Amino acid sequence: MEKMIPSQLATLGHPHRLAVWRLLMRRFPDAVPAGEIAEATGLKNSTLSVYLSALKDSALIDKERQGTSIRYRAAIGSATTMLDYLFADCCRSRPELCMTLPSTSSRPLNVLFICTGNSARSLFAEALLRDMGAGRFRAFSAGTHPADAPNPLTLQMLADKGHATGDLRSKSIDEFAAERAPVMDFVFTVCDQAANEDCPAWPGQPISAHWGQPDPVRVTGTQAERMLAFQAAYGGLRNRVASFVALPFDALDRASLQRRVDAIAQNEETA
Structure with missing residues (x-):
């Protein structure tokens, strides 16, 4: 899957494709119909279709049919691989550089x-x-x-x-x-x-x-x-x-x- 990371980063380099992916990441585990994505992002259906295809080709989202509706869901496994790779490289695998873990030891x-x-x-x-x-x-x-x-x-x-x-x-x-x-x-x-x-x-x-x-x-x-x-x-x-x-x-x-x-x-x- 690491071979996909350059393609994934290039795909997410476009602000509107990034916005669609971020929306689906926020909605995970929901599978969201294209019409709702278009309404939330303000994108035309034809434009959104192109962006969804690019995100799917980069293994960033999945597509499934529910009855007569086509729905889209964030591909969490692929996203985790990409972000883990970036974490290991950019943060040198040191959690204190990039993220903190909530602790219950000192406060609610x-x-x-x-x-x-x-x-x-x-x-x-x-x-x-x-x-x-x-x-x-x-x-x-x-x-x-x-x-x-x-x-x-x-x-x-x-x-x-x-x-x-x-x-x-x-x-x-x-x-x-x-x-x-x-x-x-x-x-x-x-x-x-x-x-x-x-x-x-x-x-x-x-x-x-x-x-x-x-x-x-x-x-x-x-x-x-x-x-x-x-x-x-x-x-x-x-x-x-x-x-x-x-x-x-x-x-x-x-x-x-x-x-x-x-x-x-x-x-x-x-x-």
Whole structure:
């Protein structure tokens, strides 16, 4: 695979091809239809098709058919080989030059959950980690386009589940990009739209993953139908947070930890 690296770097040297690849890396493990990629990047379908072909020819993405739809997914194995090669060469295999590994020895780990409105899913995750983390984590949440306030059904469900809600509010990711904001160890997107957006480069090189959940706020119908959607989002995130807090952080290197948080998104996490 190392023979592909010059071709891969040349392919990623084009800013629009790089943007498409970065989007699919943020969305991993999702397989994303071309129409959604075009909408997120602002590229014409014909132009995007050329870029997707170049990325696939360089083994940077995979293509698969799901029903009548063609979808694209980041080729994580190939990306890992390329980045490991660059790490060994440019960083001389010295982690302290290029990356740091979160440590649980001296302080709680800072974890940020991001969705679009910060009115439901990311607030669920924040409350869950705060209560399930046993003091080992500091949980935060934010939105790329935050709502004015948390959705009332979010607060109702959290209260019904025994979570404190008095300090929960909808807020912008700009708060966490400010100079004196906490440095994050982990950043998780919990909705597709937020993952499609090019968020700030977080200080400290946090480990990140995409734990996408359908948006319960968009569900219409009876009160019971809406509550069922909120319950599904809460339950899905509770399972993922439970898997996350059970990870043996001190026994994993950075690459292994990244693989484990990616696996959580696919509900494949094992002890």
